[in-house]
Amino acid sequence: MAKKTTLFSVKGIQMLLRRRKKRAVRETDVKISLRNVQKVFGEKKVLRGIDLDICKGESMVIIGGSGSGKSVLLKSIIGLLEPSRGSIKIDGSEVAHLSSRERNNMMHKFGVLFQGGALFDSLPVWKNIVFTSLQTKKYSKRDCYDLAISKLAQVGLGADVARLFPSELSGGMQKRVALARAIADDPEIIFFDEPTTGLDPIMSGVINDLIVKCSEELGATTFTITHDMRSAKKIADNIAMLYEGKMIWQGGVKDLNHSENEYVEQFINGRAKGPIQMKIKEE
Ligand SMILES: Nc1ncnc2c1ncn2[C@@H]1O[C@H](COP(=O)(O)OP(=O)(O)OP(=O)(O)O)[C@@H](O)[C@H]1O
Ligand SMILES: [Mg+2]
Numbered sequence: 001m002a003k004k005t006t007l008f009s010v011k012g013i014q015m016l017l018r019r020r021k022k023r024a025v026r027e028t029d030v031k032i033s034l035r036n037v038q039k040v041f042g043e044k045k046v047l048r049g050i051d052l053d054i055c056k057g058e059s060m061v062i063i064g065g066s067g068s069g070k071s072v073l074l075k076s077i078i079g080l081l082e083p084s085r086g087s088i089k090i091d092g093s094e095v096a097h098l099s100s101r102e103r104n105n106m107m108h109k110f111g112v113l114f115q116g117g118a119l120f121d122s123l124p125v126w127k128n129i130v131f132t133s134l135q136t137k138k139y140s141k142r143d144c145y146d147l148a149i150s151k152l153a154q155v156g157l158g159a160d161v162a163r164l165f166p167s168e169l170s171g172g173m174q175k176r177v178a179l180a181r182a183i184a185d186d187p188e189i190i191f192f193d194e195p196t197t198g199l200d201p202i203m204s205g206v207i208n209d210l211i212v213k214c215s216e217e218l219g220a221t222t223f224t225i226t227h228d229m230r231s232a233k234k235i236a237d238n239i240a241m242l243y244e245g246k247m248i249w250q251g252g253v254k255d256l257n258h259s260e261n262e263y264v265e266q267f268i269n270g271r272a273k274g275p276i277q278m279k280i281k282e283e
Helices: 010-023 070-078 100-107 125-129 131-136 141-154 171-182 201-218 229-235 253-258 262-269
Strands: 030-041 044-055 059-063 085-090 110-113 189-193 221-225 238-243 246-252
Touching (some): 030 070, 044 221, 059 070, 059 229, 070 085, 110 171, 171 189, 246 253
Antiparallel strands (some): 238 246
8 A cells, every 4th residue: 555645744734735725726727637536457456546637738747657557547538448436527527437429529629649659550641640530531631631741740740751651660750640640630638658668868858849849839738648757857747646546646747856755756766675566477
């Protein structure tokens, strides 16, 4: 069991008051709201009661070790997984148990950059980017192509990339294409699952800058999962740490380095020794 942050030091009380003040937001400012979200697979409790509020235009970053439930949380919010219990509200409406039709109607609000990029190997870059628009046939093929080119430009890639296939791109270019796809429909909320994993530090920096730029241009609310602390610090307004299916710490990005939470400190400093024990073998 994770220990709670000690709140009785003067610093702790000051921090709590600061956080309370920051969190004293109007209900209408909240874009995504989670209450007691649980997800169980058979005997395995992956999410054990998550409470989280993300305000409009806020960049929330979730950190946590491998297997702590980050991707399950993201998939539960976007509806790829149905939570076992709890409430997930987007713009004040409950979305935890929607029918597939209701969910499809809501999906236009989301852009998602999946862990690993998840581009379709058999489709050229431009069709990957405007995949949804091509499916809905709302726009002509020509308009879709032009939209793909403009999205490529937004992530710093030229039109020459449009007709290449994902296998012909470097890892960094694939991430940019995945980002172009995530922003293709001008979403209100963008989800990023490990956007910089597998990239060198310079390309990670480029992707981080693009995420900030594209989100600002759209005025989007963003939900990012990352192990990469440089990325977290660059992207985040607020950070929350997931450990064994629970949020064990939440705060502003500036509070991260003095969290007074031994789990957070071990994680952000990458120490092998501490309260977090890495499971080598799955139970
Ligand atoms: N569809 C599923 N069925 C059963 N168990 C699952 C399923 N999806 C995830 N899990 C389990 O849930 C746990 C959390 O997985 P998750 O993918 O959320 O981890 P994560 O925090 O994203 O890790 P990483 O940083 O390695 O991506 C893991 O033990 C995983 O095996
Ligand atoms: Mg994951």
